Amino acid sequence: xxxxxxxxxxxxxxxxxAGCGSKLENxxxxxxxxxxTSGTRDGFFSTINFKDAxxxxxxxxxxxxxxxxxxxxxxxxxxxxxxxxxxxxxxxxNSGLKGLVYNAIDPTEENVLNGxxxxxxxxxxxxxxxxxxxKVEEIVExxxxxxxxxxxxxxxxxxxxxxxxxxxxxxxxxIKSNYPIASEDNRGITIRFGGSTSVEKIAKxxxxxxxxxxxxxxxxHNHTGSGDAYKRTQGGExxxxxxxxxxxxxxxxxxxxxxxxxxxxxxxICTDAIVAVVNNKNKITSITDETLKSIYNGTITKWNEVK
Numbered sequence: 001x002x003x004x005x006x007x008x009x010x011x012x013x014x015x016x017x018a019g020c021g022s023k024l025e026n027x028x029x030x031x032x033x034x035x036x037t038s039g040t041r042d043g044f045f046s047t048i049n050f051k052d053a054x055x056x057x058x059x060x061x062x063x064x065x066x067x068x069x070x071x072x073x074x075x076x077x078x079x080x081x082x083x084x085x086x087x088x089x090x091x092x093x094n095s096g097l098k099g100l101v102y103n104a105i106d107p108t109e110e111n112v113l114n115g116x117x118x119x120x121x122x123x124x125x126x127x128x129x130x131x132x133x134x135k136v137e138e139i140v141e142x143x144x145x146x147x148x149x150x151x152x153x154x155x156x157x158x159x160x161x162x163x164x165x166x167x168x169x170x171x172x173x174x175i176k177s178n179y180p181i182a183s184e185d186n187r188g189i190t191i192r193f194g195g196s197t198s199v200e201k202i203a204k205x206x207x208x209x210x211x212x213x214x215x216x217x218x219x220x221h222n223h224t225g226s227g228d229a230y231k232r233t234q235g236g237e238x239x240x241x242x243x244x245x246x247x248x249x250x251x252x253x254x255x256x257x258x259x260x261x262x263x264x265x266x267x268x269i270c271t272d273a274i275v276a277v278v279n280n281k282n283k284i285t286s287i288t289d290e291t292l293k294s295i296y297n298g299t300i301t302k303w304n305e306v307k
Contacts, residue, residue: 027082028303029083031060031083031085032076032085033085033086037226037227039250040198041054043251044121047120048296050293050297053297060296073085073086073087073277078097081281081282083278088160088275089107089274090272098279100278100284100287102117102119102286102288103289107273112162117273119273119289122251122252123161123196123199123249123250123269123272124248124249124250125147125266126233126247126249126266127233128140128246129261130238136191136245139215142179143207143214149174152172152206155205155206156270161202162272163269181215185216186214186216187215191207191220192222193245193247194221194224194229194247195223195226195232196229198250198272202269204221222244224242228244229253230247230253230261232244233245233247282303
């Protein structure tokens with residue numbers, strides 16, 4: 001009798017071990033995503049042909065984890081061997097995560113510029129269409145022009161924007177005479193910047209640099225997300241306490257916005273790449289848009305299903 005009981009206990013123990021081993025050999029994928037207002041999320045899901053998930057969490061696999069930004073995404077996946085997510089290319093080098101080859105193309109700045117790496121989104125700007133101050137309007141116009149100069153592009157590139165600096169690009173000195181406001185004393189004028197947090201680093205670098213070239217105007221930054229770029233320059237909050245003179249979006253403006261935006265009041269600054277990332281212990285090195293969509297919609301839930 002005792003012998004039979006021992007055999008039964010041993011059988012149960014071995015079965016449990018076998019079950020645990022099976023789970024470890026075929027772990028479930030843990031999906032991480034940004035919130036629905038994120039420009040990074042918009043660019044990621046739009047590019048992998050999963051637009052239903054751009055602004056709707058119900059389209060995602062059950063059990064997904066929503067994170068607050070690149071840093072949060074990085075920290076969580078670094079501590080999750082079975083996690084997958086997406087971050088900006090500029091954040092990859094020091095992230096401690098593995099960036100995946102996308103549709104057989106390496107995620108590099110060179111491949112973004114030559115048009116072969118397609119998991120990208122644009123950084124865009126929008127300005128007001130009505131100003132209470134002519135001087136503010138003239139400084140904003142000069143700032144927008146500065147974005148396309150050698151100096152402006154070099155600053156954008158140095159702050160993780162992907163952009164080509166060409167030999168035939170004008171310098172600020174080449175075009176400065178077109179903007180007389182730049183030669184005035186502007187120390188009493190405040191220009192309000194905001195919008196996307198992803199573009200904040202570039203915006204702060206540009207504003208501090210250009211202020212010295214444009215009469216030392218005061219620059220204030222209030223970056224609260226891409227969704228506020230239109231609202232606070234030309235939309236419903238353009239005259240409120242959070243109004244902005246120039247704002248940034250890390251995605252394309254929505255159709256509802258572009259139908260209302262004044263002609264010539266918005267445009268592209270540079271490109272940013274998005275990279276699908278996994279924990280360094282993960283053996284996979286590449287992935288396709290089809291597989292990413294299948295992971296995020298729940299069609300693929302186990303790592304051994306990823307080819």
